[in-house]
Amino acid sequence: MRTEDHLERRRHVERVADDRGAADVLVAQELLDARSSGPFDPAGGVAHRTSGVTPEGLRRVVHEAFDARREIEDRAVDEARPRVGRHRDGNGRSRLGEEPDGDHGGKAYDARVPTALVLEAPRSLVPREFPVPEVGDDDGLLRVEACGLCGTDHEQFTGELHPGWPFVPGHETVGVVEAVGARAAQRWGVRSGDRVAVEVFMSCRACDACRAGAYRRCVRHGIREMYGFVPADRAPGLWGGYAQYQYLAPDSLLLPVPEVLDPVVATAFNPLGAGIRWAVTVPQTPAGSVVAVLGPGIRGLSAVAALREHGAGFVMATGCGERDRPRLDLARTFGADLTVDVARDDPVKALRGATGALADVVVDVTAKAPGALGQAVALARTGGTVVVAGTRGATETPGFNPDLVVYKELRILGALGVDAPAYRAALELLASERYPFADLPRRVVGFDGVGSLLAAMAGDTATGPPPVHGVFRP
Numbered sequence: 227m228r229t230e231d232h233l234e235r236r237r238h239v240e241r242v243a244d245d246r247g248a249a250d251v252l253v254a255q256e257l258l259d260a261r262s263s264g265p266f267d268p269a270g271g272v273a274h275r276t277s278g279v280t281p282e283g284l285r286r287v288v289h290e291a292f293d294a295r296r297e298i299e300d301r302a303v304d305e306a307r308p309r310v311g312r313h314r315d316g317n318g319r320s321r322l323g324e325e326p327d328g329d330h331g332g333k334a335y336d337a338r339v340p341t342a343l344v345l346e347a348p349r350s351l352v353p354r355e356f357p358v359p360e361v362g363d364d365d366g367l368l369r370v371e372a373c374g375l376c377g378t379d380h381e382q383f384t385g386e387l388h389p390g391w392p393f394v395p396g397h398e399t400v401g402v403v404e405a406v407g408a409r410a411a412q413r414w415g416v417r418s419g420d421r422v423a424v425e426v427f428m429s430c431r432a433c434d435a436c437r438a439g440a441y442r443r444c445v446r447h448g449i450r451e452m453y454g455f456v457p458a459d460r461a462p463g464l465w466g467g468y469a470q471y472q473y474l475a476p477d478s479l480l481l482p483v484p485e486v487l488d489p490v491v492a493t494a495f496n497p498l499g500a501g502i503r504w505a506v507t508v509p510q511t512p513a514g515s516v517v518a519v520l521g522p523g524i525r526g527l528s529a530v531a532a533l534r535e536h537g538a539g540f541v542m543a544t545g546c547g548e549r550d551r552p553r554l555d556l557a558r559t560f561g562a563d564l565t566v567d568v569a570r571d572d573p574v575k576a577l578r579g580a581t582g583a584l585a586d587v588v589v590d591v592t593a594k595a596p597g598a599l600g601q602a603v604a605l606a607r608t609g610g611t612v613v614v615a616g617t618r619g620a621t622e623t624p625g626f627n628p629d630l631v632v633y634k635e636l637r638i639l640g641a642l643g644v645d646a647p648a649y650r651a652a653l654e655l656l657a658s659e660r661y662p663f664a665d666l667p668r669r670v671v672g673f674d675g676v677g678s679l680l681a682a683m684a685g686d687t688a689t690g691p692p693p694v695h696g697v698f699r700p
């Protein structure tokens with residue numbers, strides 16, 4: 227191919243990619259803004275069933291964006307990408323466990339082949355071996371120690387949230403930096419051997435969204451490059467935590483994990499970060515407040531701990547029915563002053579009875595509980611704040627009286643996702659051991675057990691009751 231043709235072709239691909247990127251951003255924006263009925267990851271995932279955007283449409287846009295991006299990158303590698311900083315030993319294999327400027331007489335990679343679980347289709351998790359990624363100046367490789375599992379994971383597994391391509395799931399990863407380039411080490415403030423947690427989103431650090439801290443809307447990455455969602459056939463394939471190794475791309479975001487923290491417990495950085503952001507930061511909860519937390523799952527328990535830590539005056543936690551009974555007992559150990567099973571008791575009466583008042587702040591972190599919004603509005607005092615962070619998976623809201631929003635002049639705030647400051651605070655709070663996260667009822671599984679654990683989390687009773695905390699450990 228003549229050089230001009232090549233350049234023209236490349237310009238064309240870049241234009242296409244720009245267009246696709248723009249389309250992708252619009253879709254992402256719509257998903258994040260509309261969030262009308264879809265399942266989503268309260269800790270940072272993205273809805274798929276939203277009015278006006280079909281899963282097929284989203285898949286097509288994202289697929290095309292991937293293809294265009296890949297084409298650019300392939301060419302860029304061929305034509306321009308400097309090879310400096312790549313380390314290979316005499317056999318052409320990458321070296322691990324060394325920093326690029328380190329002593330090359332150190333240990334060479336011993337030809338281990340990282341294994342990962344690829345979700346090839348709903349309910350089909352298949353082990354696959356991947357080539358060891360080359361580590362250059364700007365990227366790195368993580369040895370996965372543990373990966374937390376949440377609602378997104380089981381919805382991907384059952385197909386509710388499957389993107390339509392094979393991928394390595396897992397987006398709540400904690401591990402040890404196995405190899406890192408010099409520039410990346412400086413940017414992330416890490417060295418080989420450091421334990422870190424990996425943010426689900428990447429950030430270009432340059433676009434408006436990234437500069438504003440809203441990097442889940444990054445124009446360069448956004449939803450295309452969420453960990454636990456990227457196609458397995460996109461090099462180097464290791465884009466998720468269900469694996470021995472996870473690739474650390476140049477725009478990944480890493481969080482330092484305090485030395486004392488067990489990696490399995492550290493995976494709670496994700497739900498606890500959510501608890502901090504949704505119960506404290508988003509509603510700007512004043513110290514001394516009366517707060518109601520709806521939903522006693524790991525995010526509800528985390529919200530209770532975050533509120534206690536923040537100095538809330540009174541914290542009530544609610545659950546619904548038999549399954550939530552032990553979780554409400556747990557909520558007490560996380561600092562709840564009052565727990566209510568709404569299947570038996572009226573939470574409004576209970577809160578009034580205990581405090582003589584209604585809640586300054588209500589935090590709804592329920593899952594698939596259509597009646598929760600009505601309860602939240604009923605529980606809020608005049609001038610109070612309601613944070614809606616749970617999803618119902620339905621548009622019906624039984625018991626919701628919109629007029630109460632007017633009469634009480636309520637602030638109703640949606641909360642989606644977590645940010646780095648909340649994650650950092652979460653990791654510090656976990657390390658303080660002031661709340662019993664280490665003792666949470668949890669199921670820790672290896673490669674063989676992930677499928678049945680995800681099925682249990684999705685409500686498949688044949689595989690046992692869902693644990694409060696599910697964790698994969700390779």
Ligand SMILES: [Zn+2]
Binds near residue numbers: 397398
């Ligand atoms: Zn998650």
Ligand SMILES: [Zn+2]
Binds near residue numbers: 429430433436443445
């Ligand atoms: Zn960006």
